[in-house]
Amino acid sequence: MTPGEWMLVNASLPLRDEKLLYTLTIRDGIWLAVEPQEGPVYIPDAVPIDGMQGDRPDERIVDLGGKVLLPGLVDAHMHLDKSFCLPQVGNASGTLAEAVNNYSAAVPGFSKEEIKARIVRSALQAVSFGTTAIRTHLDFHARWGAEVALRTVEAALEAKEELAPYLELELFPLAPYFRFADKETEVLEEAIRMGMTGIGSAPHLSPTPERDIDSLFRLAEKYDLPLDFHTDESDDPNKRTLEYIAKRTVERGWSGRVTVDHLCSLAAMNDMDAGKLIERMVESRLTAVTLPGANLYLQGRHDGFPVRRGVTRVKELLAAGIPLASASDNIHDPFHPFGRGDLIQIGLITAYAAHMGSSADIRTILRMITEIPAAILGLEGYGILAGNKADFVVLDGMTPEELFTMLPERRWIYRRGGWLRLAAGRAGWNEPRLERYWNEAAQRLPFGQFRAGRA
Numbered sequence: 001m002t003p004g005e006w007m008l009v010n011a012s013l014p015l016r017d018e019k020l021l022y023t024l025t026i027r028d029g030i031w032l033a034v035e036p037q038e039g040p041v042y043i044p045d046a047v048p049i050d051g052m053q054g055d056r057p058d059e060r061i062v063d064l065g066g067k068v069l070l071p072g073l074v075d076a077h078m079h080l081d082k083s084f085c086l087p088q089v090g091n092a093s094g095t096l097a098e099a100v101n102n103y104s105a106a107v108p109g110f111s112k113e114e115i116k117a118r119i120v121r122s123a124l125q126a127v128s129f130g131t132t133a134i135r136t137h138l139d140f141h142a143r144w145g146a147e148v149a150l151r152t153v154e155a156a157l158e159a160k161e162e163l164a165p166y167l168e169l170e171l172f173p174l175a176p177y178f179r180f181a182d183k184e185t186e187v188l189e190e191a192i193r194m195g196m197t198g199i200g201s202a203p204h205l206s207p208t209p210e211r212d213i214d215s216l217f218r219l220a221e222k223y224d225l226p227l228d229f230h231t232d233e234s235d236d237p238n239k240r241t242l243e244y245i246a247k248r249t250v251e252r253g254w255s256g257r258v259t260v261d262h263l264c265s266l267a268a269m270n271d272m273d274a275g276k277l278i279e280r281m282v283e284s285r286l287t288a289v290t291l292p293g294a295n296l297y298l299q300g301r302h303d304g305f306p307v308r309r310g311v312t313r314v315k316e317l318l319a320a321g322i323p324l325a326s327a328s329d330n331i332h333d334p335f336h337p338f339g340r341g342d343l344i345q346i347g348l349i350t351a352y353a354a355h356m357g358s359s360a361d362i363r364t365i366l367r368m369i370t371e372i373p374a375a376i377l378g379l380e381g382y383g384i385l386a387g388n389k390a391d392f393v394v395l396d397g398m399t400p401e402e403l404f405t406m407l408p409e410r411r412w413i414y415r416r417g418g419w420l421r422l423a424a425g426r427a428g429w430n431e432p433r434l435e436r437y438w439n440e441a442a443q444r445l446p447f448g449q450f451r452a453g454r455a
C-alpha cells in the first residue's frame with residue numbers, strides 16, 4: 001500500500017447489508033472500492049483496529065473485526081456559540097421563554113474569544129464522537145447593535161476556518177424576531193455577505209410571524225440561500241407558522257431549500273389537523289429536524305399530569321416520506337443543561353421519545369443522524385460508495401442495537417485522508433494541532449456551579 005492508501009477489512013455497514021462484511025479501500029481520502037466479502041477474511045499483515053497507532057506505514061491494512069463503520073455523523077441543528085455557557089447563564093424555570101430572555105440579556109457581556117472557544121470546544125467534542133458536519137444556528141441579537149450581533153458571526157467564521165480540516169460547519173444566523181426593522185435587516189445582510197451558509201429564525205416567537213417569514217424569503221432569494229426555521233417550538237396547538245412557511249415555500253419556488261425544526265405544536269394538536277399540515281409539508285417538500293433532547297426537557301412545563309412529551313410526530317413525519325433528521329440542539333446552556341454533541345446518544349433519546357426500538361426503527365434512526373441530515377445540509381460526495389469522500393467513524397460495537405445499548409466511548413474517526421481520533425491514543429486525538437485547539441477551548445470553559453436565572 002502506498003502512502004494515502006488504506007484497506008479496511010471485516011467492516012460491518014448497517015446502512016448497506018448487515019448480513020455481509022465488507023472490504024473498503026481508500027486512496028487520498030476517497031473511497032476507491034467498497035466490496036462485500038464472502039465471509040470474515042484473515043490477512044496476516046492486518047493490524048487490529050484496537051491496536052492501531054495510526055498513520056504508520058505498517059498499519060495500512062486495518063482489521064475492524066466486524067465493528068460498525070458509518071459515514072461521518074451529521075448534526076443538522078446545533079447552537080455551538082451558546083454551548084457550555086450554563087455557568088454564566090442559568091434558567092431557574094427551565095422554560096424556553098426564560099432561556100431566551102436570560103441569554104439575550106447576557107449576550108452583550110460575552111467576548112468574541114469566549115464565543116469562539118465555545119464553538120471550537122463543542123464542535124471538536126462532536127468530532128470526537130464521530131460527527132464530521134454540523135449546521136449551527138448563531139445567536140443574532142441585532143437589537144443590542146451591530147457590534148454585538150456581528151461578534152458571534154466573526155467568532156463563528158474564525159472557528160469555521162480553523163476547524164475546516166476536521167469538520168464541515170454550516171452557519172445560520174438567527175434573524176431577529178422581535179423587531180425585524182430596516183436597521184436589523186441591514187446588519188443581517190452584512191452578516192450574510194461575510195459568509196453565512198443560510199438564514200435561520202424562529203418566527204413563532206414573533207408578534208408578526210407572517211411579515212417576518214416574508215422578509216426572510218425575500219432575503220433568501222436576494223442572496224440565493226437556504227432557510228432553516230425554528231418552527232412552532234411550543235406546546236400551543238394553535239401555533240401554525242408551519243402552514244405559512246409551507247405556503248410561502250411553494251409560492252416562492254424554494255422547495256427543497258427550507259428546513260423546519262422542532263415542530264412541537266404538531267405534537268400538541270389533534271391527528272386530523274396534524275395530518276393536514278403534514279400533507280402541506282410533503283407538497284412543499286420541506287425537510288425537518290427533531291430535537292428530542294431539548295424538547296423533552298423544555299416542553300410541557302406548564303402541563304398538569306398527564307404531561308406532554310413535546311417531541312414532534314417523528315413516526316408520522318417519516319411515514320409521510322419527509323426527510324427528518326434528529327439533532328443535538330443546545331449543550332450545557334440555559335436552553336438545555338445536558339447533551340454532549342454525541343449523535344449516538346441523541347439517537348437513543350429519539351428512540352425513547354418516539355417509541356422506536358424495533359429492528360427497522362433502529363436502522364431508521366441511524367439514517368436520521370447520517371444520510372438524511374447529509375441530504376438536508378446538501379453535503380456533496382457523502383456516503384460509503386466508491387468515488388465518495390472517505391469521511392467515517394468506526395464504533396466499538398458489532399450491531400446498531402449494540403451501539404444504542406452501550407453508547408461506546410471508543411470511536412475511530414477518519415477524515416480527509418487521515419485519522420483524527422484513535423480510541424487508544426492520547427486523549428484520543430491523533431493530531432497535535434487538534435489536541436491544542438481542544439485543550440485551549442476546554443480550559444476557557446470550565447464546568448461551574450449552576451446559577452439562578454438573571455431574569
Ligand SMILES: [Zn+2]
Nearest residue numbers: 079137230329
Ligand atoms: Zn435550536
